[in-house]
Amino acid sequence: MTLPSSIAGVNAWTAAGMIAAIVLASTTGEVLMAAAMQSIGDLDVIRATSGLRGAIRAVTTSPKFLCGIFFLALAFFSLLFALNHLALSLVAPASASLTLVTNAIAAKFFLKENVDHRRWTAAALVCLGVYFLAH
């Protein structure tokens, strides 16, 4: 992979590392979060019977949810750190488009979702679209 020698004064590999950290932490967090919500079930049903407090309790007492929060917080602080050193036009589309692809792969293998041709095509189109929006 060839990267430009520097991006806004930051070494190109350091920039790639910052973006990779966001993508990795974000994917782990989102997969854990999706797994937690799958195991809890439809929140609208829980809220209809147990109220908002019951729905919040169901979510916040899930260990997978808490682990997901940890990784998403890690992704958030990685994003803040990266935004402080790199342009939003690089960080936002790069992390968003890469996260779409890594999430589709992780959803297929860890969440056992049926990621059919339609969803792979959609992930690729959206990924390309985000790239075009940023350039």
Add this chain to the structure above:
Amino acid sequence: MAHHRLSPRQYLILGLVAFCAPLGDACLSRGMTGLPPISFSHPQTLVAAIFTPWIALGISLLIGFFASYLTALSWADLTFVLPATAFGNVIVELLARFWLREPISVQRWIGVALITVGVSFVAQGPSLTERPERETTPAEEIAQ
């Protein structure tokens, strides 16, 4: 896979997912670029940044996004919900063009078209993977 149709309320929640995320990110960017550079040796300055107005507004919007996102994940697959977050970029472009009257390049229009086609691909399919053998969720126990 059975086709799980979404109600208007569920589409509204997906709309909130799409709207709140890009607006929140834009506020965070506005806040962070106004701060002096933050180094690895002083990570506590990142925590202090949370209490500045633009970052606080960004965080509020992202909390709204997170609540909608969790609700959506409770009745739809991750690979169904994620393109909705990317569709937020399309909404921002359309607002910039027709509300703020900003010029949009051909490349950006291509990006808008690609995301829209991608999202419509997913939206036509089922929202949830059928799982024949699985444990009863707390929501299903309540419904029974």
